[in-house]
Amino acid sequence: MQLSMEELDGGITKVILDGRLDIAGAQEIDLKLNVIAGTKKAVLVDMQKVTFLGSMGLRTLVAPAQAIKGRGGKVVLFGPNEMVENVLRSSKMHTLIPIHHELQSALAALR
């Protein structure tokens, strides 16, 4: 699992995930996401290249989102594929971390 970052206008940080968010993938990005969660306030998690999401991957997404929201920030998920989105919806995570498929609406939700 690869993680890269891009700073966008308006103080928004785009976090691009690429690969499988399984147990191994979750371990690979846990620390990086926690650092982001401790410093950023508006985070767009680009899920377009995430090919798998399991329960450990969910945990890896939820903990930083909790931290960011706890500091008054916002997190949105952008562009998960159908099956990854099914995992997010089955676990009700979409009610807590909004999912967007249009970049403009994802950015607007963070402003």
Place this chain on the structure above:
Amino acid sequence: MSDQNANSGCEPLTLESELSEIARIPPWIERLAALNAVPERTRFAMDLCLEEAVSNVIRHGYAGEPNHALTVRCEMHRDGFITLVVEDDALPFNPLLVREPPVPASLSDVSVGGQGIHLMKQFADAVEYERKPAGNRLILRFFYPGTSPGLPTVPPS
């Protein structure tokens, strides 16, 4: 099993009781899916359910202890379903008796524990548990339309 069953073309997968062993599941599923023309959605569901089932056995059944084994095998059924069977020698543990996680009202309410079993029940079309004389057997069934072209066909009468 009945003559409705056929070999998936994949050897059973034997795993050690270490989380790093879970990395061996996706390529096994990939091969299984390719050999039997399994649709992508079903492949994803099998991958997800196996990761959750196997990590459950390693973390809870074997309590993280190394040097235990578990096996995963697959049966293809001619009427269009696939069965994955996970067997271990761990203490009795029926994941179907684990309570569903509550629907979270806020992020701080999220209980990620229990999500794995919940996802398994959601993504498999049926989940059955059997107690073995020494160990556990979890049976995951996945239905998909059509019969795999990799399976033997009934000869014309």
